[in-house]
Amino acid sequence: MxxxxxxxxxxxxxxxxxxxxxxxxxxxxxxxxxxxxxxxxxxxxxxxxxxxxxxxxxxxxxxxxxxxxxxxxxxxxxxxxxxxxxxxxxEGMAPETPGRKLATPKRAKRIPKVLTIDQIERLLAAPDSRTPIGIRDRAMLEVGYGAGLRVSELCGLELDDLMEDEQLLLVRGKGRKERLVPYGKHADRALRRYLARGRPVLAKSRISPYLFLNRKGVGISRVGFFKNLKRHAAAAGIELEVSPHVLRHSFATHLLEGGADLRYVQELLGHADISTTQVYTSVDTRHLIEVHKAFHPRG
Incomplete structure (x- = not known):
C-alpha cells in the first residue's frame, strides 16, 4: 500500500x-x-x-x-x-525499514508521566454522566485506564471484542497481535451503562461494528478522543499535560506499585520485550521512599 x-x-x-x-x-x-x-x-x-x-x-x-x-x-x-x-x-506503507543499521547516539530513557490515584479519580468523574457523550467518555476513560490500552487499540475496539461475562477484551495491538485483557468491575459498570444508554443514542439508525461512536454514529477517531481527554483533564484541574499514553503509563505504574509482577504487566500491555516494561519500575521515587520507610529496619 x-x-x-x-x-x-x-x-x-x-x-x-x-x-x-x-x-x-x-x-x-x-x-x-x-x-x-x-x-x-x-x-x-x-x-x-x-x-x-x-x-x-x-x-x-x-x-x-x-x-x-x-x-x-x-x-x-x-x-x-x-x-x-x-x-x-x-503500518504497511513501506515494505522495508531503510536506515535500520545506522547507529545513533544512545539517549537516556525518559521516565513516563503518571497521574496519581487522586488525579485518576477526578479525571474519571469529569464527564457529564447525564448525556450520551458524557456516558461514552466515562466508559472510554474507564476502559483506557482499566485495561491500559493504546489509543489506537481503544478506538479500534469492536462490539465483538467485548466479553462482558468474563470482563475481558480481545485487543489487537501492534503488528495485529491479539491479546486478552481484563478491564475490571468499574469499567464493566461504565461499559454496561454506555451500551444501554449511550451507544444506542449515538448510533441513531447507523450500523457500526465499533464499540465507541462519535456524534455521527461512526467510530470515534484517535484525535477525537485525545481532544475529549484534554478537555476532561482541564475540567478535573489536572495541570499535567495529559495524553492517552499517560493513562496507559498510569495503569502500568499503579499495577506495579500495588505489587503486580513485571511479567504480568508486560503481558497486559502487549510489550514484546520486557525491557520496554521495565521503565515503569523507576517511575515513582516517592513510592520507593514510602516502601523503604515502611519495611526497612533503618527506614
Whole structure:
C-alpha cells in the first residue's frame, strides 16, 4: 500500500501527537526534520512511500553533514527518520525499514508521566454522566485506564471484542497481535451503562461494528478522543499535560506499585520485550521512599 510522502508524514505526525502524546513543540521539530528528509527523497525522484530506497537515510545523513549541522542535530534528525521509517513499515506503507543499521547516539530513557490515584479519580468523574457523550467518555476513560490500552487499540475496539461475562477484551495491538485483557468491575459498570444508554443514542439508525461512536454514529477517531481527554483533564484541574499514553503509563505504574509482577504487566500491555516494561519500575521515587520507610529496619 503506497502513500504520497506528504500524506504519510501527516499520518506519522498524527500518530506521535495522539498515540505518543508528544508536545506541540516536539511535533513541530519532528515535522521540520522529516520535511527535510522528504526533500532528500524527492531529490532522489521518490514520490511514494513504497519506493524509498534502503540507502535513503544514509544519503540524507551525508546531506546533513555537508550543511555543517551539529552532531546533536544530526542525531536528532536521524532518529526522526528512523522512527518515521519504522512507522511506515509497521503500518504497511513501506515494505522495508531503510536506515535500520545506522547507529545513533544512545539517549537516556525518559521516565513516563503518571497521574496519581487522586488525579485518576477526578479525571474519571469529569464527564457529564447525564448525556450520551458524557456516558461514552466515562466508559472510554474507564476502559483506557482499566485495561491500559493504546489509543489506537481503544478506538479500534469492536462490539465483538467485548466479553462482558468474563470482563475481558480481545485487543489487537501492534503488528495485529491479539491479546486478552481484563478491564475490571468499574469499567464493566461504565461499559454496561454506555451500551444501554449511550451507544444506542449515538448510533441513531447507523450500523457500526465499533464499540465507541462519535456524534455521527461512526467510530470515534484517535484525535477525537485525545481532544475529549484534554478537555476532561482541564475540567478535573489536572495541570499535567495529559495524553492517552499517560493513562496507559498510569495503569502500568499503579499495577506495579500495588505489587503486580513485571511479567504480568508486560503481558497486559502487549510489550514484546520486557525491557520496554521495565521503565515503569523507576517511575515513582516517592513510592520507593514510602516502601523503604515502611519495611526497612533503618527506614
Amino acid at each position: 503506497k502513500y504520497l510522502l506528504d500524506a504519510a508524514l501527516d499520518c506519522f505526525l498524527d500518530y506521535i501527537a495522539v498515540e505518543k502524546g508528544l508536545l506541540p513543540n516536539t511535533i513541530e521539530s519532528y515535522g521540520r526534520d522529516l520535511r527535510a528528509y522528504i526533500d532528500t527523497l524527492e531529490d532522489l525522484g521518490v514520490r511514494h512511500t513504497d519506493a524509498i530506497p534502503l540507502e535513503a537515510p544514509e544519503l540524507h545523513l551525508v546531506k546533513l553533514t555537508r550543511r555543517n549541522l551539529r552532531a546533536s542535530s544530526r542525531a536528532r534528525a536521524l532518529s526522526a527518520v528512523r522512527q518515521f521509517q519504522q512507522f511506515l513499515a509497521r
